[in-house]
Amino acid sequence: MLTQVFAIAVRVLRQLAHDRRFVALSLIVPFFIIWMLNIFFDAVEFPVFRPKQFIVPAAAFIVHFLTYVLCAIVLVRERTAQTLARMFVNGYQRSSIITGYILAYSLLATLQSLIVLISIQVFFELDYAPETMLAIYGVFWLLALISIALGIFVSNFARNEGQVFPFIPLMTMPSVFFSGMIVPVSQMPDWAGFLSTFTPLYYAIEGLHALTDNGGDLAMLWGLPPYGLIVLTLATLTLREQE
Numbered sequence: 139m140l141t142q143v144f145a146i147a148v149r150v151l152r153q154l155a156h157d158r159r160f161v162a163l164s165l166i167v168p169f170f171i172i173w174m175l176n177i178f179f180d181a182v183e184f185p186v187f188r189p190k191q192f193i194v195p196a197a198a199f200i201v202h203f204l205t206y207v208l209c210a211i212v213l214v215r216e217r218t219a220q221t222l223a224r225m226f227v228n229g230y231q232r233s234s235i236i237t238g239y240i241l242a243y244s245l246l247a248t249l250q251s252l253i254v255l256i257s258i259q260v261f262f263e264l265d266y267a268p269e270t271m272l273a274i275y276g277v278f279w280l281l282a283l284i285s286i287a288l289g290i291f292v293s294n295f296a297r298n299e300g301q302v303f304p305f306i307p308l309m310t311m312p313s314v315f316f317s318g319m320i321v322p323v324s325q326m327p328d329w330a331g332f333l334s335t336f337t338p339l340y341y342a343i344e345g346l347h348a349l350t351d352n353g354g355d356l357a358m359l360w361g362l363p364p365y366g367l368i369v370l371t372l373a374t375l376t377l378r379e380q381e
Contacts, residue, residue: 142230146238154246164208164246168200168254176261190262194274194350195319195343197258198281201251202339203310205282209243209289210305214296222377232377236370240286247282251275266350273349277359281342284366288338291373313339318347338365 154161175196179189216222225235255275258264266274292305314320316330317339323331334340345359 139231139234142234143238143241146225146230146235147241150239150242151245154242160208160212161246164204164250165253168204168250169257171200172197172254172257172261190264191351193258193262194264194346195317197254198278198342198346199313199317199319199339201247201254201278201282202285202313202342205243205247205250205285206289206292206309207302207306209239209286210293210296210302211299213239213290213293214299214302217293217296218298232374236287236290236374236377239290240283240370243286244283247286248279251278251282254278270349274346277342277345277349277362280362280366281338284338284362284369287366287369287373291369291376294373294376294378313337316340318343335361338362338369341365 172193175193179193222235252275255271255278259271264271288309292309293302296302296305312333316323316326316334317337318334319339323334323340323344326334341358341361345356345362348356348358
């Protein structure tokens, strides 16, 4: 199994090396989004709202959204190109295929999370301790890995790239409204609080609030690994050899 995993990871990394546009979008777009957020916050006065308190959860959403969307589209492209079908024909196991893709894209997620962290530090001049910044980076990175698995899971239900797009708001809008990024979950109705538990961003933001302003529950971060394991299992079970 390990041989198959590393073989897939190496192939995907080689493919990424030749797909400079995808790599550029993955690494440059987060920087420009945070730069535009900085311009927006500087231009508008908020009597109660504190941009520095909002930017860390917003950065987590940027990591989650971009990683999920880009990976979902790329995996559908792999399916339409019959790459997945050829791997099945050559005897690759489902778990090996999923793990290989996640291993390869984890390198991109590592760089993307680092760029996001550096960007919010540069533009918003965060004054957190080094160990806090390291912990924030760890949350970003773990959230990115889960988003990769989520992108793979969603791509299993799309036959082409166009069919991926309806899944984008379906997965990201609940993260925006029910994760606590805009309004604390404790102020929402019970049904909204229940829906929030189905979004990985909820667990990440609760942990980030605890790290940055003591307003969240640090123990909620322990919800991320089981969430990722569930999504990984679902992605493996729903991966199909052909339509």
